[in-house]
Structures are given as structure tokens and as C-alpha cells.
Amino acid sequence: MKPRLFTPGPTPVPESATLRMAKPIIHHRTPEFQNVLRDVASGLQYLFCTSQPVLTITASGTGAMEAALVNILSPGDEILYVNGGRFGERWGAIARAYGVAAHEVTVPWGEAVTIEQIMAALAAHPTATALCLTHSETSTGVFTDVRAIAEAVRPSFGGLIAVDGITAVGAHELRFDDWDIDVVVTGSQKGLMIPPGLAFIALSARAWDACRRSALPKFYFDLLEAREAYERNDTPWTPAITLVCGLAETLRMIREEGIEAVWQRHALLAAALRAGVSALGLQPYGSPPSHAITAIALPARGDEFMTLLKDRYHVTVAAGQDELKGRIFRVAHLGYYDEADMLAVLYCIERALADVGHDHAPGAGLAAARLALQEPIRVP
Numbered sequence: 196m197k198p199r200l201f202t203p204g205p206t207p208v209p210e211s212a213t214l215r216m217a218k219p220i221i222h223h224r225t226p227e228f229q230n231v232l233r234d235v236a237s238g239l240q241y242l243f244c245t246s247q248p249v250l251t252i253t254a255s256g257t258g259a260m261e262a263a264l265v266n267i268l269s270p271g272d273e274i275l276y277v278n279g280g281r282f283g284e285r286w287g288a289i290a291r292a293y294g295v296a297a298h299e300v301t302v303p304w305g306e307a308v309t310i311e312q313i314m315a316a317l318a319a320h321p322t323a324t325a326l327c328l329t330h331s332e333t334s335t336g337v338f339t340d341v342r343a344i345a346e347a348v349r350p351s352f353g354g355l356i357a358v359d360g361i362t363a364v365g366a367h368e369l370r371f372d373d374w375d376i377d378v379v380v381t382g383s384q385k386g387l388m389i390p391p392g393l394a395f396i397a398l399s400a401r402a403w404d405a406c407r408r409s410a411l412p413k414f415y416f417d418l419l420e421a422r423e424a425y426e427r428n429d430t431p432w433t434p435a436i437t438l439v440c441g442l443a444e445t446l447r448m449i450r451e452e453g454i455e456a457v458w459q460r461h462a463l464l465a466a467a468l469r470a471g472v473s474a475l476g477l478q479p480y481g482s483p484p485s486h487a488i489t490a491i492a493l494p495a496r497g498d499e500f501m502t503l504l505k506d507r508y509h510v511t512v513a514a515g516q517d518e519l520k521g522r523i524f525r526v527a528h529l530g531y532y533d534e535a536d537m538l539a540v541l542y543c544i545e546r547a548l549a550d551v552g553h554d555h556a557p558g559a560g561l562a563a564a565r566l567a568l569q570e571p572i573r574v575p
């Protein structure tokens with residue numbers, strides 16, 4: 196069988212982007228590359244729904260999270276972050292690495308933080324300078340309603356709202372300017388459909404002001420430097436030229452499909468996959484579910500099931516991490532996926548389940564997904 200990748204990073208790369216990246220490399224201090232940077236800059240603004248610059252840095256997603264914090268914070272600042280999974284926890288770990296106090300809002304894994312929990316935490320830590328959220332918590336498959344939280348806190352909270360959008364950008368509605376949020380980061384190997392190596396960061400006018408005041412140490416990730424270069428269609432250091440060229444192609448594809456259609460497609464594929472696995476008697480894990488990734492409780496003989504899925508059906512999915520190890524598996528549908536891909540992965544899940552003695556009517560998952568794909572989906 197063909198190898199099929201359903202992981203929340205890396206995600207499949209469209210053929211046209213692969214071909215673009217196969218072209219001979221060009222030099223970065225040339226008008227030719229400046230044209231690519233110009234295209235990418237406008238494509239990223241379209242994707243983030245913003246008129247602010249969206250900077251491209253050479254790093255994985257975590258690099259953009261670190262860049263965000265070291266540029267908006269100063270010694271003595273405090274942040275609030277939500278630990279409802281492995282990635283939310285990372286905001287706190289990065290802040291502490293720089294000696295910044297980080298207060299945790301602890302949420303049981305598999306659940307989303309509520310507005311009430313956020314308001315209570317802000318009341319307990321009124322001097323917090325940043326509230327760090329995770330829009331789609333990849334480790335649990337849970338979606339957080341960043342828009343509603345931003346709306347609720349804005350009237351009383353004068354600090355910055357920073358969002359890890361790493362598996363949300365390109366999957367979930369996200370309107371950087373309209374929602375009045377301050378930082379959004381993402382990575383190339385997620386909804387942007389190119390290989391790992393680039394990360395992106397958008398900052399609001401408020402966040403840029405914080406950058407000008409920031410006194411945490413930084414050099415490579417100095418965003419004021421990056422912004423200065425950006426204004427000249429340039430980058431401060433050698434960029435990952437090849438990836439940037441591939442990105443120009445995937446951003447073109449996103450624009451051609453239309454950002455709202457992209458969000459809609461992710462919602463539809465997620466709903467179809469959930470319907471399919473539920474019809475097989477499996478239990479989707481985590482609520483409310485992300486449109487980028489579906490976490491599913493492992494069935495009996497889960498280890499064998501996972502091995503068969505990989506070795507016999509050549510489907511790569513993600514296992515559970517940390518406390519969810521051995522309890523869930525995660526199927527991504529982020530980026531370059533379509534309806535037939537959902538049926539393919541469901542087919543393989545069905546076969547592997549049958550192989551470990553799971554009882555279900557053959558085709559039950561496919562039929563349920565097929566029906567769900569006909570249901571109209573409204574986003575948000």
C-alpha cells in the first residue's frame with residue numbers, strides 16, 4: 196500500500212510546492228528572491244487576516260513561540276498560560292527559561308479552558324503582562340475559543356494576548372486584526388503544507404510597542420531587526436530560501452481556494468472523520484474538537500492496532516504524548532487533505548481494527564463519514 200501521512204506536523208506537501216522547491220536554488224539578496232518575499236508577505240497577511248507584517252523566521256514553531264516571548268517581555272514581567280496539554284505547557288517553560296514568572300491555569304487534558312477560568316486567573320494576577328493561549332492543542336485535539344476569550348478579557352486586561360496558532364492557522368477561523376489579539380505564531384510543517392523549517396509570527400501595534408520596550412536578551416530572534424529587513428523585502432540572516440519558495444506556492448493555493456473555504460474544508464473533514472470513527476465504536480477524545488486533528492481513544496489491543504496501521508496499511512498517525520501515551524491516537528487532517536483522504540484513513544483504521552478482533556460491520560465507518568460529508572457545515 197502507499198505510504199500515507201496523517202500527522203500534525205509534518206503534513207503532506209502538495210506536488211506543486213515540491214516541484215517548486217526542486218528548482219535550482221537562487222540567491223537571497225536578489226530582485227528575484229525579493230519578489231518571492233513580497234508574494235509571501237502578502238500571502239501571509241491574507242492567511243492571518245491582518246494588515247500587520249507577518250514575519251518569517253528560520254526555525255520550527257517553538258522558535259516562533261520563543262521569539263514572541265523574548266521580544267514582548269522584560270525581566271520582572273509575569274505571564275499567564277494555560278496548561279491543558281503539552282503545547283500550552285511550553286509557553287510556561289519558555290518564559291521560565293528566561294527567568295520570567297509564569298502562572299499556570301491548569302486544565303484537565305482533553306478539556307478546553309473556560310472564560311471563567313481565564314477571568315479568575317487574571318483577577319489573581321492583575322499584573323500579568325501577557326496571556327498565552329493555544330488555539331488548537333495538538334496533544335489533546337482540543338480547540339480553544341480564542342475569539343471569545345479575547346472578547347471577554349479585552350475590556351479589563353491591558354496586557355498582550357499571545358496565541359500559539361501552530362495547528363490552528365489554516366484550519367480554524369482566525370482573524371488577527373478583527374479579534375484584537377497581539378501575537379499569533381505558526382510553523383511551516385502544519386497548515387502551511389511545506390516541510391519543517393520556517394515559522395511565522397504576527398504582532399499587533401500594541402505588541403510592537405512592547406518589542407521596543409523589551410529588555411530580555413535576544414540576537415537571532417530580534418524581531419525589530421527582522422521587521423526592519425521586512426520593510427525592505429529582505430531578511431536579517433540567510434533565510435531558508437528553498438522553503439520560502441515552496442511557501443509562495445502553498446500560499447498561492449490557499450488564496451486560490453479562499454481562506455474561508457479552507458476553514459470550511461477543515462471543519463468538514465474533521466466532522467466526517469469523527470462520524471466515521473464513532474460509527475466504528477471508537478471514542479473521539481477531547482472536547483470541543485479541533486478541526487486540524489482528531490484524537491481518538493485507543494481500542495483494546497491498542498499497541499497491536501497501531502503497529503498494524505503502520506506496518507500493514509502504511510498509515511502514519513500520531514501516538515498519545517506524555518500522560519496520554521497508550522491512551523489515544525491522533526489523526527491529523529491539517530493542510531493538504533481532501534474528502535477521499537478521510538475515507539482512505541478510515542478504511543485503513545477499519546482494516547487494522549478488524550485485524551485485532553474488533554467487532555464492527557465492514558464499511559460502517561466509511562458509510563458514516565460519507566454521509567457526514569454531505570452535511571452542510573457552517574464556519575464558525
Ligand SMILES: *Cc1c(COP(=O)(O)O)cnc(C)c1O
Pocket residue numbers: 203204255256257258282329331332333359360361362382
Ligand atoms: C507542532 C506544535 C508546536 C511545536 O512546533 P515545532 O515546529 O515542533 O517546534 C507547538 N504548538 C503546537 C500547537 C503544535 O502543534
